Amino acid sequence: MKIIEPPAVEEWSGILKGKDIQSYRKHFSDVSSYYLNAEGMDAETVMYDVYSSSSEEKADGSLEWGLTVLYPVSVNGECNMTKGHFHMDESCEEIYIGKAGEGLLMYMDHTGNTWCEKVFSGSVHRISGRYAHRLINTGDEPLKVMACWNSRAGHNYEAIQKQPFGYRVMKKDGKAEAVKNEQL
Ligand code: S6P
Ligand code: ZN
Numbered sequence: 378m379k380i381i382e383p384p385a386v387e388e389w390s391g392i393l394k395g396k397d398i399q400s401y402r403k404h405f406s407d408v409s410s411y412y413l414n415a416e417g418m419d420a421e422t423v424m425y426d427v428y429s430s431s432s433e434e435k436a437d438g439s440l441e442w443g444l445t446v447l448y449p450v451s452v453n454g455e456c457n458m459t460k461g462h463f464h465m466d467e468s469c470e471e472i473y474i475g476k477a478g479e480g481l482l483m484y485m486d487h488t489g490n491t492w493c494e495k496v497f498s499g500s501v502h503r504i505s506g507r508y509a510h511r512l513i514n515t516g517d518e519p520l521k522v523m524a525c526w527n528s529r530a531g532h533n534y535e536a537i538q539k540q541p542f543g544y545r546v547m548k549k550d551g552k553a554e555a556v557k558n559e560q561l
Pocket of ligand 2: 462463464471510526
């Protein structure tokens, strides 16, 4: 029997290294429209990195997994967040596992009902394929979250643009608080 290295290893720097790992970076210019007040922000600010690995097979049961690193950036008081998405195939669930930092996993159903779960190192989340999901960094360190989803899931960003999340998370005097999204 041979014992070999695992296909990927997370390093303390927050970077995932291994064979067949893809990654992309979101700058502020990619996500500015999601925030209440984008004034004065530098378009080049690094907001989040996403590392992922997809199955070569792409069969019905194939899985993909990834790591999201969301930096502790304040956008005029609003906490840094991912764009958020529904899945194209709403029968596909997703698992998130908190690895480092502090934050929230925001959910929204198709009626606009919005709620959150706390995210921290060791927190485990089962996301129904019917709910939109977004990560929000409420802490002072990078928020790192591992994810695993079915290759068929897909990302439906358009639905979020038509029906944005019902709440925004702002930080006041060092404390995160949810405020109703008045732009709805
Ligand atoms: C994929 C999974 C994550 C997100 C990543 C960025 O289903 O949920 O890898 O893609 O956290 O979020 P978003 O909403 O910008 O794709
Ligand atoms: Zn997803």
